[in-house]
Amino acid sequence: MTLENINFEGKKALIRVDFNVPLNEQQEVTDITRIKAAKDTIIHVLEHGGAVILMSHLGRPENKEQEFSLQHVVSTASDILGVEVKFCSECTGEIAQQAADNLQPGEVLLLENLRYHSEETAGDHAFAKALSQLGDVYINDAFGTAHRAHASTAIIAEYFEQKCFGKLMEKEISSLEKVMETPERPLVAILGGAKVSSKITVIENILEKVDDLIIAGGMAYTFIKALGGQVGDSLVEDDKQDLALEILEKAKETNTAIHLPVDVVTANAFSEQATIDKAPINNIPEGWMGLDIGEKSRDNFDRVLLGAKTILWNGPAGVFEMEKFAEGTKALGRSVAKATENGAFSLVGGGDSVAAVKQFGFDDQVSYVSTGGGAMLEMLEGKTLPGIAAIKGE
Ligand SMILES: Nc1ncnc2c1ncn2[C@@H]1O[C@H](COP(=O)(O)OP(=O)(O)O)[C@@H](O)[C@H]1O
Numbered sequence: 258m259t260l261e262n263i264n265f266e267g268k269k270a271l272i273r274v275d276f277n278v279p280l281n282e283q284q285e286v287t288d289i290t291r292i293k294a295a296k297d298t299i300i301h302v303l304e305h306g307g308a309v310i311l312m313s314h315l316g317r318p319e320n321k322e323q324e325f326s327l328q329h330v331v332s333t334a335s336d337i338l339g340v341e342v343k344f345c346s347e348c349t350g351e352i353a354q355q356a357a358d359n360l361q362p363g364e365v366l367l368l369e370n371l372r373y374h375s376e377e378t379a380g381d382h383a384f385a386k387a388l389s390q391l392g393d394v395y396i397n398d399a400f401g402t403a404h405r406a407h408a409s410t411a412i413i414a415e416y417f418e419q420k421c422f423g424k425l426m427e428k429e430i431s432s433l434e435k436v437m438e439t440p441e442r443p444l445v446a447i448l449g450g451a452k453v454s455s456k457i458t459v460i461e462n463i464l465e466k467v468d469d470l471i472i473a474g475g476m477a478y479t480f481i482k483a484l485g486g487q488v489g490d491s492l493v494e495d496d497k498q499d500l501a502l503e504i505l506e507k508a509k510e511t512n513t514a515i516h517l518p519v520d521v522v523t524a525n526a527f528s529e530q531a532t533i534d535k536a537p538i539n540n541i542p543e544g545w546m547g548l549d550i551g552e553k554s555r556d557n558f559d560r561v562l563l564g565a566k567t568i569l570w571n572g573p574a575g576v577f578e579m580e581k582f583a584e585g586t587k588a589l590g591r592s593v594a595k596a597t598e599n600g601a602f603s604l605v606g607g608g609d610s611v612a613a614v615k616q617f618g619f620d621d622q623v624s625y626v627s628t629g630g631g632a633m634l635e636m637l638e639g640k641t642l643p644g645i646a647a648i649k650g651e
């Protein structure tokens with residue numbers, strides 16, 4: 258199931274990568290980690306006489322919005338790979354087939370965002386089959402998306418005799434499996450960010466595995482509102498409030514300490530130009546939203562982290578992309594770095610989390626940086642990820 262066992266001479270390798278990278282308002286790539294991480298696999302195929310067809314998603318488009326076009330990563334990918342990356346405006350159909358057919362050994366083609374087609378996330382078999390017709394060999398190197406049972410990450414493997422993991426997948430799986438099996442305790446997980454509905458369900462399952470859980474970023478407000486707090490216009494998933502309460506109850510049974518922020522930096526708009534203020538997290542006025550954790554919360558989390566022996570961090574503590582709301586994430590980074598210096602093993606994962614630790618210079622002060630956030634958390638649950646199971650034929 259490794260690249261070494263496949264002869265790529267004259268073959269077209271269809272590689273699922275995770276090029277879901279952060280972009281700024283000008284649609285420029287602001288963190289290249291995930292593209293660099295895919296380089297070894299791509300170069301391996303090219304150096305062994307093959308051609309490469311890359312497929313990925315970018316963001317969560319609903320209606321083929323141009324801001325989610327993979328065209329935006331073409332020039333960055335070309336620079337990183339040192340090879341011109343050709344772009345195809347479709348990922349299936351005649352145009353894509355023709356582009357794939359014309360590809361010569363040593364060439365790289367990137368297909369348009371797979372999620373422009375709802376069949377991708379639906380795990381549609383016909384769509385997976387259509388994708389499979391573009392290449393001779395299937396490689397899954399998209400660790401960041403390995404927890405999704407989508408057409409290009411899982412279903413597609415059925416249509417290939419020759420399939421394997423890429424080098425990034427191999428590295429991530431072996432590094433994370435080692436830590437997840439017998440983590441030194443206390444094990445502290447930090448969960449922040451904005452993907453509330455998809456990650457809140459993970460919390461329920463990791464409670465048995467972790468000793469402390471810090472809930473920060475946009476993830477906290479659903480819990481605070483469920484507890485009766487006033488969160489103003491902060492990010493909340495109303496239909497997840499019951500689940501939030503169930504999680505808090507279950508945490509008592511599993512003896513997991515849940516740490517929520519107590520204070521926040523508030524803003525009157527989701528904007529760098531917003532007026533900012535401070536508030537207790539359960540008393541945010543209407544028209545205001547919490548966009549970062551406050552100083553007391555930073556101190557509380559610091560104390561928890563300094564007692565940890567293993568730390569798993571996914572999701573920033575605030576909207577770190579805007580300077581006004583970056584201090585909480587910086588403080589968390591400082592605490593994790595300090596704990597690591599004191600002997601804890603620390604893992605940071607997720608597209609935006611990695612961008613944050615790199616931006617603030619903590620990436621070489623943590624033990625391991627993973628390209629996957631949700632994927633890393635689901636490995637902690639003890640699950641076999643669909644993207645991994647598909648290659649193994651499980
Ligand atoms: N309080 C908040 N309100 C809204 N968005 C937030 C808040 N805190 C953090 N975020 C946003 O969460 C995003 C990252 O979330 P997520 O995708 O879950 O993380 P990762 O990519 O590391 O897995 C960032 O773009 C950040 O701006």
Ligand SMILES: O=C(OP(=O)(O)O)[C@H](O)COP(=O)(O)O
Pocket residue numbers: 275277316317401402405452455606607608609628629630631632
């Ligand atoms: O960025 C990703 O996950 P992450 O935010 O958990 O790191 C992956 O590209 C998966 O994206 P998705 O959560 O929209 O399926």
